Amino acid sequence: MNLEKQAPADVGVLGGGRMGAGIAHAFLLAGSRVRVVEQDASSADAAAQRIVESVGRSEERDHALDASEILGRLECGADPGAFGTCDLVIEAVPEDRALKESSLARAEAAMPEGAVLASNTSSISIDDLASTLRHPGRFLGLHFFNPVPVSLLVEIVHGETTDPIVVDDARRWVRALGKTPIVVRDSPGFASSRLGVMLGLEAIRMLEEGVANAEDIDAAMTLGYRHPVGPLRTTDIVGLDVRLGIAEELAATLGARFEPPELLRALVAEGKLGRKSGEGFYTWISARSENGDGQ
Known part of the structure; x- marks a missing residue:
């Protein structure tokens, strides 16, 4: 074996x-x-x-x-x-x-x-x-x-x-x-969360500032850098509340560069948590239709 x-x-x-x-x-x-x-x-x-x-x-x-x-x-x-x-x-x-x-x-x-x-x-x-x-x-x-x-x-x-x-x-x-x-x-955010959250937070700030809409911000990474999923859609899949919790943890340990944008806090307060609630940066009609394994 x-x-x-x-x-x-x-x-x-x-x-x-x-x-x-x-x-x-x-x-x-x-x-x-x-x-x-x-x-x-x-x-x-x-x-x-x-x-x-x-x-x-x-x-x-x-x-x-x-x-x-x-x-x-x-x-x-x-x-x-x-x-x-x-x-x-x-x-x-x-x-x-x-x-x-x-x-x-x-x-x-x-x-x-x-x-x-x-x-x-x-x-x-x-x-x-x-x-x-x-x-x-x-x-x-x-x-x-x-x-x-x-x-x-x-x-x-x-x-x-x-x-x-x-x-x-x-x-x-x-x-x-x-x-x-x-x-x-062991270190704050390990490797994956630290990198992924930083990219996701910057994408949210760009949306907050009106730099571009969610689809175009995501397309910049999927088409320009060959990411399989854009940072805003990823945040919807992970859950905005989950991303907010991680960002707050990292901000407490690594400093202000991980401070959550006000847009993220506002959406979580409104119950717009992404795919699991049906609305986040995108509207999710069916979790199963967006994600074949339903996870």
Whole structure:
């Protein structure tokens, strides 16, 4: 067996929203048994439905896949005790420091001591999160990108206390998903969020200043620099509230250059969060029509 292509046998995902469901989907396709834990039974049922629909669409695109076999390795519930046999547990709750700290503590208390614990955070310090854990050496960041099933990148973020063997394991697991790992030292915004948010904020400022409309600003990057998606459309996909939270975190640590534009704050206050609310910098009639995997 090629160890470079071997996914962990038993994976836990804490949080079954868009990102958590996508992470579960990716590991299911790689052959892992996946246990998704949500805050209550209703949320767990909703997470299961997301994953069932997502895997079904993968089967439609690739007839070699057997959705019933894949979904037979999925469990969704509200009891963290399900993590008791996991090799890897990934926290995928919203980008709120206190929520992540409490969620990681719940996961660590339930999982085997030798297992690896990861956070899908896009901006919160891995060292800060590790400081609240009993086994910080077994902890790191695994930053997945939306939509997870088709994204080709996973950012591995190691803290000061992360065991190098854990980083090596993470590299192997990411490759087993058919994705490319990059390894980044813990720092504000890591690599991807820091670069992506800076570009997105400048695009919002340009829109705010009337430099051009959203479509033309995005076209400057997709046609001029061959970005697959423009920065304003990307912000809609990620969620304006998510981008605002990351920008505020970076502004607090890196300074005023990451200060969110007033337009971003105003749209979030109005509930215009992008694709998930139906309106942001663009109008989204159907998330599924804009994004084939529904993540």
